[in-house]
Every structure is written in structure tokens, then in C-alpha cells.
Amino acid sequence: MNELVFSGIQPTGNLHLGNYLGAIKNWVALQHKYRSIFCIVDMHAITVPQNPAELLHNVRLTAATYIACGIDPEKNIIFAQSSVPGHAELAWILGCSTPMGWLNRMTQFKDKVNTSKLELKDELKKIKANLNEYHEAFFLMRSKKARALASIKKSTDELESLIEDQNKVEKAELGLFSYPVLMAADILLYKTTHVPVGEDQKQHLELARDVAGAFNRQFKTEYFPIPEPMMADWTSARVMSLRDGMKKMSKSEESDYSRINLTDDANAIRLKIQKAKTDTERSVTKNLGERPEARNLLNIYCALANIKVGQEVWADNYSGLSNRWGGFGDFKKALADAVVSAIAPISTEIHRVMNDTSYIDSILKSGAEKAGAIAEKNMREIKRLVGFPVV
Ligand code: TYM
Secondary structure, three states, rough: OOOEEEEEEEOOOEEEEHHHHHHHHHHHHOOOEEEEEEEHHHHHHHOOOOOHHHHHHHHHHHHHHHHHHOOOOOEEEEEHHHHHHHHHHHHHHHHHHHHHHHHHHHHHHHHHHOOOOOHHHHHHHHHHHHHHHHHHHOOHHHHHHHHHHHHHHHHHHHHHHHHHHHHHHHHHOOOHHHHHHHHHHHHHOOOOOOEEEEHHHHHHHHHHHHHHHHHHOOOOOOOOOOEEEEEHHHHHOOOOOOOOOOOOOOOOOOHHHHOOOOOHHHHHHHHHHHHOOOOOOOOOOHHHOHHHHHHHHHHHHHHHHHOOHHHHHHOOOOOOOOOOOOOOOOOOOOOEEHHHHHHHHHHHHHHHEEEEHHHHHHHHHHHHHHHHHHHHHHHHHHHHHHHHOOO
């Protein structure tokens, strides 16, 4: 069976504990079972403006992080997406069989430009209703008229901000919109069968599956395998911010205290965990369904300590761990120990590897050659299917 693993990370800064638990930790295990390709998706990174010198630094930093986490560059392919032209070529071909409606549904795009036409329509409806009310109010008491005016004012303010959001869509770059097609191309270019990612990439992966199906149907072929997602255990698949248990841990979050960077040293890690948001409940493990911050910290602990628990158990009151800690002080100390012992050695290794840029560049070069050879062969076959001359 021609099974192949492909995954990638955007080189937009330090990688963090979410990237590690949601993706890289899984890759490290998979590399022994599958042929694996781990990409640094720099073409995805430029969907938002990047400083060129920083981008190059971050590409190297991401490669160093893969290696420091335990990805073997001899056994697997590590390379930068922009070094293999097939990604952009295939993205164009796939874009020609992807309906815009599919891309419109992507929540990540919506989150980034923050809008929805439907909301605008609803808002207009509300204003009309309010205007009617205003009209009627002329014939009624003065106080009602005042209230009607206030509510119209509120609706128009809301409309104004929605129109502003609409402008953001008009200004949003094409690359940001078509990003999921490039991601589908990354995966399909190598005829990937398995894609290990965190939960936030699930929707993009479903699109990649749909795009593969659309191409196969259009060209009456079974050329592209339909790629299977491989999610980490649920305690790791969605690591949340240390400042807000409802937001995912992310490179773009402003406060550095919201995340554990894989480059953080033991002191920084301990400080961040000590400052991590909790709540006023004394017990660490009670009523976790209503306590996103406590739940997140416990999930991180379980992921690192390899404690397997069912999701339904958390929503309730998980008693299995309840006797372990007297309170958050105790628990946070155990959590900090677990994070330090997993991350501090990685951090040291990243700094060591980063000292040797020529080593990293040589890995990227040989990775690009190996990936390029597979991509070139596949692109010739894909071009033949499409009807392009293969010279
Ligand atoms: P990116 O760079 O945002 O994230 C890289 C990987 O880390 C996972 N991840 C998380 N997992 C758990 N908790 C979190 N808080 C968290 N934050 C990030 C992501 O799920 C991902 O697995 N579009 C992709 C990159 C990409 C790709 C691909 C992935 C481009 N082409 C092809 C797989 C296959 C992205 O932006 O990931």
C-alpha cells in the first residue's frame, strides 16, 4: 500500500505547545510507520504581510524546531514549500475545479475578515422594523418615541460596523481566500493518504478531500487518494490560550503569556504557568464542563503525562484525578514540571541547531530535491490527465 504522511506548519514565528501537542508530537511517532513529508509552508505564510528577513529566519527556525522535536531529516523529507514549484502549479489546476461557495464556507477566512452578508441583511430588516415602530410612535406617548429613536440609532451604528466589515472582505487578498486550495494542492501533490493535524485544520482537510473528489470526477480518474485526517488525542488536538480558555493557543495572539513557546526556557515556562488564568473554584477537577481554563490546563497535563481520558468524563466531574492535588498551587507546580520536562530539552536543542544555519540550509536543500523529484513526476501525470502538453 502506498501510504504517505504529509503535514505542514506556517513559519510565522515561534512554534508553541499547541503546535507540538496538536501536530509535531504525532509526527514524531508516525515517522517510524510511514513515509513522511514535513513541509514548512512559507507560501501560506505570505497570505498576511511578512517581513522578508523575518520570514527567512522563521523558515529556518521552523526547520530547526522539527529537528529538535525529533523529526529525523535523513529518514523523512523536510523542506520549504516555495522550493517546489508543483505546489503553486497544482493549486491553479485545482482552483479551476473548486466552487467559490466551498471557500466561502471556510470559517478561518471568515474569522480573519470577520463578516457575513447574511448578518447585513438581518440588520437591514431590523432597521426597517424599527422605522415602523418610530412611525407609530408619532401617534403615541413621547417616551415611546424616545425609545424608538434610541433603538434606530443603535441599529444604524451596528449597520455601519457591518458595512465596515464588508469593506474588509473587498480588501481581503485573493491568497487569503484561496488558501485552502493551496493546502489541498500541498497534500494532493504527493498523493498523500494521511494528514496529521490539530482540530482547527479539520475543515480545511475536508475541503482537500472534496477537491480531490471533484478532480477525480471531472477527469474520470482515481488519481488522487482521498486523504485521511489523523487527529491527536482530544486532550491535545485543541490546546487553548493560557489567558482565555475559549480561544485557541496561537502564534498571533498578542500576549506572550497566552502560550508556551517551544523556545521558552524552564524559568519562562514556570512563570507562564504560574500566571495562567484559573478561576475561584477551590477544587481543580470539579465541574470542568463550565470551567474552560481549568479544563485546558488539565488537558495539557494529561496530554503530557499520557493519561488517557474520555471527553464525556471531563464535562462532568472527573474524580479520577481529584485526589492528586490540594488546589491550583499544587496542580500548577505538577503541570509546570511536566511542561518543563517535555519542552525545555526541545528549547535547548532548537537554540543549538539554530547556531548552524548552513546545516539547516543543507537539510532544506536536500529535502527540496527529494520532494521536488516526487512532485515533478506527479505533475507530469497530472498535466497529462488535464490535457496539457508534457514536454
Ligand atoms: P498552522 O501553522 O496554523 O498550525 C500547524 C499545526 O499545528 C496545529 N495547531 C494546534 N493544535 C492544537 N492546539 C492548538 N492551539 C494549535 N494551533 C495549531 C494545527 O492544527 C496544525 O496541524 N493550514 C495549516 C498549514 C498547512 C498544512 C498543509 C497542514 C498548509 N498546508 C497541508 C497539513 C497539510 C496551518 O495554518 O497550520
